[in-house]
Amino acid sequence: MPKTCGQQPEKKTKALSRKQKGSAGRAKTRLLVAKRHEKTGNARSDFQHKLSRQYIDKNPAIIVETLKVKNMIKTASRQSILPMCHGVAL
Template identity: 65%
Template sequence: MLGLDMGLTHLAIDSSGTKEPNPRFLKKASANLRRKQKAVSRCKKGSKRRAKARLKLAKAHQRLANARADFQHKLSRQLIDENQAVIVETLKVKNMLKNKKLSKHIADASWSGVIEKLEYKAKAQGKHLIKIDQWLASSKTCSCCGHKLEELSLKVREWQCPACSVRHDRDIDAALNIKAQGILKLKAAGLSVSANGGKRKTSHALAAA
């Protein structure tokens, strides 16, 4: 069982402490796309040169889409191959997309594309993708004792629980909470799960990050 938290610095952070960097495909390609877009607008409408420039632009967009899809396929394949069940939080994705400042970066990260691929790959292998769609204060809750913080600014990447003193890496703690919620959901659905799945029980501790 693997809990997965989606982020921007790291695209995916899992409950065993692995952090997958965000490849930021759009950011890397944007100068090139802008240049090709300008080339199109410089050419006279209806001209052959414009048609050529448009083709070049379309190809650059296609390459970007291909690189992103390829990455998502590899990541989702690996996650489903290595786990019986993967748990993701979908409401957070929806809420974060409403943030105008972040929405471009979130669109670039394309979490929904990852979730979509996880879903059908899980299905194909008879495994589970569990979506947590209710509000879960996954980043603000201590995964050890359940203590909930009033607030935790986005800048704070590490924190110590005032109730049980355990130190948390923000993202790994969130992934652990997502995992715990997923286990509850699986149990409610009548599926038997081994909660620890052989993973270290102390993986929530900062030292393991």
């Protein structure tokens, strides 16, 4: 699983919430937060694409199971399920 890019996104988001609405500093921080989220999303989708490509290259047949991600999120292990993006793989 790819790591998040650089500084933790939570710190940038917290900094954004402390800025005064309508200020130039808030606009700059908002763009930084958006870039960070986009970078993280791109890294996750790239990882999933590379992993699926490996599966396809190594295996002659692939069987797909339908998972109910919403039900999995309700359990106590949701902290580990959400970052992995199980529902996006196929």
